[in-house]
Amino acid sequence: MRLYRLESKIVALFIILIVVVQLAGFAAIRKAIDSNARNSITDELVIGQRVFVRLLDQNAQKLTQGARLLASDFGFRQAIGTDDRDTINSVLANHGARIGASMAMLIGTDGQIRASTLEYPDTDLQRSSLELIRKPEAENGAADNVIVGDSMFQIVAVPIKAPVTIAWVVMGFPVDRQLIADMRALSSLQVSILVSNRGGAGWAADVSTLSPDASAMLSQEIHAPSMKSESISDLQIYGNEYRARMLPLARSSSGQEAVAVLQRSISEAVAPYHRLQVILLTISIVGVLIAALASAVMARRITSPLRELADVAKRLGAGDYSEGVQIRRQDEIGRLAGAFETMRSEIATRELKISRLAYQDQLTDLPNRVQFADLLKDAIAAARAVPRGTCHILMMDLDRFQQVNDVLGHSFGDDLLRQVARRLADQLRHPDAKVARLGGDEFAILLPGADLDEALAQAMRILRALEHPLSLQEQTVDLGAGIGIAGFPLHGQSSDELLSRAEVAMYTAKRKGSGVVVYDPAIDKTSQESLSLLSELRRALERDEFMLYLQPKLDLASGEVIGAEALVRWVHPEKGFIGPDNFIPFAETTGFVRMLTTCMLEKVARLCSELQTRGTYLKFSVNLSARDLMDQELPATFGAILNRYMLSPTAICLEITESAIMDDPARAQNTLDRLSRMGFALGIDDFGTGYSSLAYLKSLPVDELKIDKSFVMKMEQDQDDAKIVRSTVDLGHNLGLRVVAEGVESEAVWFLLRQMGCDQGQGYFMGKPMPVDRFLEWLQSWRAPAMLDQSENVAV
Template identity: 80%
Template sequence: MRLYRLESKIVALFIVLIVVVQLAGFVAIRTAIDRNARSAISDELVIGERVFTRLLDQNAQKLTQGARLLASDFGFRQAIGTDDHDTIGSVLANHGARIGASMGMLIATDGTIRASTLEYPDTDLQRSSLELVRKADKDNANGAAESVVVGENLFQIVAVPIKAPVTIAWVVMGFPVDRDLVNDMRALSQLQVSILVRQRGRPDWVSDVSTLAKPEAQMLLHEVGDVRAAGPADLQIDGNQYRARILPLAQASNGQQAVAVLQRSVSEAVAPYQRLQLILLSITVLGVLGAAVASAVMARRITSPLRELASVAKRLGAGDYSESLYIRRQDEIGRLGAAFETMRGEIAKRELKISRLAYQDQLTGLPNRLQFADLLRDAIIDGGESPGGTCHILMMDLDRFQQVNDVLGHRFGDDLLRQVASRLTAQLLYPGAKVARLGGDEFAILLPGVNLEGALAQATHILRALEQPLSLQEQTVDLGAGIGIAGYPAHGRSSDVLLSRVEVAMYTAKRKGSGVVVYDPAIDRSSQESLSLLSELRRALERDEFMLYLQPKLDLPSGEVFGAEALVRWLHPDKGFIGPDNFIPFAETTGFIRMLTICMMEKVASLSAQLQRQGIALKFSVNLSTRDLLDQELPGAFAAIVERHGLTPAALCLEITESAIMDDPARAQNTLDRLAAMGFALSIDDFGTGYSSLAYLKRLPVRELKIDKSFVMKMAQDQDDAKIVRSTIDLGHNLGLRVVAEGVESEEVWFLLRQMGCDQGQGYFMGKPMPVERFLEWLQQWRAPEALDQSENMAV
């Protein structure tokens, strides 16, 4: 069972939990047993101490009674009176043997030993006996008993007075604390009893008698040596732990000492509970095994459906939605399985729908661009596998379809595209050919295994078919098309390259109106040149190669300089001067014109601010293109420029052509409204050359109208041009606009415009477009025509 699997984790969790719980219970019970056992042992030791003390007292009373019996014997007292040593010694020995005394002495009242059963009484025994006699005599007692150390043994000695009727002597009897006594104690209390003695001047204990085995008794001597105080203690003997209580028995003034060690084995006390512990351990083991089995079953019951879900998820990830999932359970896992099955079904439906959306054109039902690329890729692979294999593709774009959409509506256009798709499908000449709609009014035809001649024949056949008008919704529509052709392997070896090159051929056919164009590498050179030009334009902007040129604008009645129109010129480091006609149309097509407009606006604003600081107030005009008017961020950019240079928007005029306005009137008017609201003056440039509606122009926030130079330049010779100019001036004034004439190239035209009431003019007669430095020089040198001065004097 692998540990990283969920089943293994569940089993492991159950086992760990039950083991932890059982171990906690086992430790708690074991600790409680040990604590209770020690508490019980402590109680037993306290009781045992009392019992042992009582045994010693009873033994002492027994000895005392035996000694009193001897002291009351008449014959013994008579022997003492006659000082019969032999009789005294014999009586002491015989009586001592009867009562179990191991020694006997007769001590006179003066403290001398008159008789003894020992040939050489121990000095310690003599001293202890005399002290006991003196103590009994002092207390006027009928006898006394005491425990003393004699040699390496503990004795109980008793002293009894012999009276006739006064005390004439003392009988001292000694009884050793022997094994019988400790065995009795062991039998009564189940405690181990050991009598230990220590001689004067010696630190070590000596074992007198003990219920322990001899090796254990020797170990006890070392343990007790570390326990100096009386009372309870814990001892470690031969690997067994004992709870002990040390009872002092004798303490002589000369340093002799005797103690009784009462001890109880903790192991023995706990032994009755070991069976309970074994049972508990067995229950723990059985519980762990049972938990392992139960958890394994439960884990398998949980993880089996999860594995099924994982398998289904893997199949779903691989795109296989065919196999259903059924989990017959009523719990959360069953509901999860049901939800998963619902998800599988929904994903399968959406996948099918997405597949159709991704690979099929929804309008015509034809393959779309993505599916066509796949079909082309397969055709290339098939062609590459056979010697001389080839395939060609046709791409076509309908003519005048945009006008159909604008005039007849998009719904009509959609129906028209469906008709075109049906007609193209019906015009296929080769088996295996496929028609696809790439988007808009673009269609493509795949011709696998067809050579170039066959592709040209198919293209010609399609063009002829499209020459027949299409009838739809009681409308007859004439359509044409431009068709491009490219083939494998002549024009490319990948689908992306072929699609790119056939599109180039198609746009060339559209531009030339030649019907069918086969791809030629020369076509791409112009595209590469365009890309190169775009790169050069960007570098020119970065290197500040664009120059600001100005053409003066003058007030026609007074001849004063009113302002200038800002024009751009390109000074290429290698090609030299490049006219605007060579790059402005391309910049407008690519969108680069927006960056160029911002650049020129920056230059004009900088110049205007510089001249204003010098006291020269001129109004500069900047041209805006169609791309500029569609840029919704343009007003914000212009506002930032004038603010940066400390100008007001009224210092600048923005010129817009009619065609730029009419390309997208709504967006253009939105941009113009925002610029006018900011304070910029707006002018319609090249008026008269476009197709703008006067009603629409009336709504524009413009202040100036510029008549195109094509009407102004020859108005002195052409009466029709003069009439157009006069009408335009009147129209502008009636609309409340200032009128500016472009193309003033002679004094005669100047005076004609002045007579017609034109406000301002610009042209080569006043000044050609010139660099800023040259313009400033011209500004200092300009003088109005003499005829104008004379006419003014006459008027005065």
């Protein structure tokens, strides 16, 4: 059974599902067993701790009872009374041996050791003995756990009374293997007594029910971070996992500790469940085998008809529609077979329709762009096959077609395109020429084997044909076109290159209005230079190369500085100072001027905010372009900038040229209305040089009218200019607008404007455009001309 077949995948799916279910159940049971075993061991350890503590207490009571027998012995008390050292030492040794004490001492009421079975009693033993006899409960005998040397002992202290306490007998009993063996027998737990080395540098096993190697390894495991006092932790000892609990027993003054470690093997605890796990595993294996057999039978019933349908699909894919589908079933596979039969009968018709849609324009029945590209490739291949072979293409785009669509409707536009297609076909004179519609109002003509002269002649013939108006639906339409020409091998070696370069030439022809343009590499160079300039403008914005220049605006009546016009200058790191005429028109064409306007308003807002903190309040004018007015997000952008610098919109005047308003009056007015409602002052810049309507001027929410400098500069010598300026001032005032004159370059012009009632002025007489720092210096040094104090009895 091959693994990539559906039958194999169905069988594999069933087996995988069963195996996963069985493994999940097996894992769950195994985990439950392990969890129950660990919980049971934890309970055993807790109970074992209690048993071990009780066992130690019972052992201490037994030892205390043995010491009391010695303390009640009359002869021993008499020997103490007579200070018979030999008798005392003999009694201590003999009685200690009988009750299992490895050490015995007689301590006087003054705390001095009067007799001992040890030649040199351990310092810790002495201190522990003294502490024991000083406990309140020691009057009836007391017991404690102490560390002597590197071993743990239980010591008992019993008073010797005659009838008052005359001395104390202290006896020490080692915690030996018998004690922990009893604990092992009672609880099935492994028990180890560990004593830490002097200085706390490790542990050593004192006594243990484990083997010597295992107890040594246990001593190393005590250092693990998880093994804490009276905590339950898991230990690994020679591959066996133990759960352990540590019980502190004693601590010496030198820092030595003695602990009891109770352990229970997890492997021993779960061993009874292994047989159950083996049975479950056997059941799982048998279930998988039965499921594999059943799934194989079911998969074969499903996949057999599917293989037949796959053979039918292969025949249909190869174009053979002769043999029908023979499967007759009532289930989903039968319905699938019926669908295949229906598809077989219809696929031929659909193939023809798809081919037509893929290679033919549905509106004009001409070849579309895909088919034209294939025809061009064939023409290039044929030209390559002959010496000096050539071929040319003409790409044409209609003039004013968008306006026809907008005014007369798309249905009229479609009929017009069909007529253009027929007229183009009628103008072809080359025997193998082909016309195609590339999309929209773009057409292309292929001239296989034609040279450049023939292509030019064909293009001129088409242009002359389009000069005759087209009559359609009782409408007469005048159309023109721009035609670009590119040819093989002069202008490109591939169909993509020729199409691209013919399109470049076509757009150049439309832009220049020259009718026909043959592709020239210089055209692409100009496009590349434009792209390079756009890249440089973007880099300049990122590097803050655009400088803010200011030209003062003054009140003509008082000579007071009331504001300044913000102007942009570009200081290129390599080309130096670049005038605005060299980049502003391109920025407006490409739309980059929007980012430039935002940048300038940011700089103006920052400066205005700084001046206001110093107590200087000026109104700054910022120019807006036609592209700015088309941006519906412009008011929100300006509002965010003002909020950032905590400025009122009244601190800014936005100047708009007449031509910018006339590009799209409705959209421009919408933007201006929103800016005006925000509180911005609006002004018309260069008034008198455009073609605006007074009706638009009346409806716009403007506050200021700026007279273009071409009328102001020569008004002293030219009476006509003076009349125009006076009329403009009167017009502005009659409309309730503030009037500003630019181009004030002499004191006489200032005086004339003042006599005419002009409100404000700017020009070289007051100050040229200057950087911010120089403007601030100029602001401090400005003094109004003396003629403002003269009489105003001069008539114009």
